[in-house]
Amino acid sequence: MSENPLELPPTVARLWALAEPESPRRGPRPALSLEAITAAAIELADEEGLGALSMARIAERLGFTTMSLYRYVASKDELLALLMDAAADTDVPRPVAGEDWRDGMRRWALHQMEVLMSHPWLLQIPIIGPPVGPNALRWVDAGVAMLSGTGLEPWEKMSIIGLVSSYALSEARLTIDQGSEPMPFGRYLRLLVDPKKLPALAELVASGQLDEPPDIDEYGLDASTRFGLERILDGIQSLIESRGIQ
Template sequence: MPSERRGKPDPARSLALLWRTGEPTGRGAGPGLSVDRIVRAAIDLADAAGIDALTMRRVAEALGVATMSVYTYVPGKAELLDVMIDTLYGVMSRPAESPEGWRSRLERIARENLALYRAHPWLLRAETSRPVLGPNSMAKYDYELGALTGLGLTDVEMDAVLTLVLGHVRSAARAALDAVNLERETGMTDAQWWQAHAPWLERLVAPGRYPTAARVGTAAGQAHGTAHDPGYAFEFGLQRVLDGVAVVVGERVGGAAVVVDERGADVGR
């Protein structure tokens, strides 16, 4: 979590900024400057250089204004991050027509969130367990809960299921990002890393000492071409999460697991 978030928040200032109430128009703010322009510049900066490069000074430089002009609109980096997150939530796809079946709807939500993290990896560090209470965040939550309506789940269970699915997405996105960063930092792909280490491992570990690990590790490596395939892990994990949700849904509608077709549409119980 960014250290800038450790200070005591001011709810009035944060919410006024998120909901754009009373946006300042004072002198010295710079020509055409607004919260939206500042946030767009900040997102572009974070996308290009990462969250560590995001400072109020660099955002001001990108806009061609004095740093204090940015502070006229945004109190600090913590508040800026909240508005950046809320802004990106607002550009996510929310089609009016939903796929048939709760499972297909949750799959689409998972993939939409994964696409957001892939496009803006810094979100993985910017988000916290405390929700951003902006209009787009609320709209996103409301839309995603719609995938779970009418299934007999309690409100608490609906929230828990959504939290479970999105938690899997974040975990998968973080693992994929770690793999990219590790390759960049070491200058080696996973395959190259294993090629370099395998001969040493063979010398150090006696044959047959770890038979299960050797068998499974070899099978996984041959299947994925590497020790870990983030894409496979996401897909496999998502289906297992949804299998678990199906059990809960089945219990609520009569004690039988919900049967789904290849599209994830409910076809029987």
């Protein structure tokens, strides 16, 4: 493992060292690598979910013993952080000629949800770190690129990236969770909402609209998710227009 000249926190240093090959050292050649470990872990999680992702199970899948993994990662938490970035190692949506910022941002968000939902276990990882891995920053850069030409301030662009990302994450999580819920939300409401105690909500329930089966699109998302995204994009558009640009 290379040195840490930037004095980054250890996990972040390891995230970035992934991209740099090792120089030869004393001792036996490593038969394992961090890449192999993360690949096996992702495969296992994809097949059996986060609950199956123990150090022992990962090591077994690689044909090694549990403790050997600790030569490569400091802890399981560090491995999880590495997995989050590794799972984002996909093609990133880039601006297309003639496409406006809004269509670009929408595409960026939808694609992010798609990636998240292709690894549902990602959504259950109990730790959060800032999105500073190589892949995470590639995604951020692509999102920022979608906003070029909007005339917004740098800090505003960064906030927008955060807003849209967090929406993508929340909605991906919600979509996945609904898939395993024994009862649709609308039915819960119908059974539980007492008009005397919850009058505003009871009115919505009485409309019957909350009972309708979700209208699922080609991304696996429902109308509510699309609606929320458009509201966010409307809000950003409102700000851009107030700047008298575009």
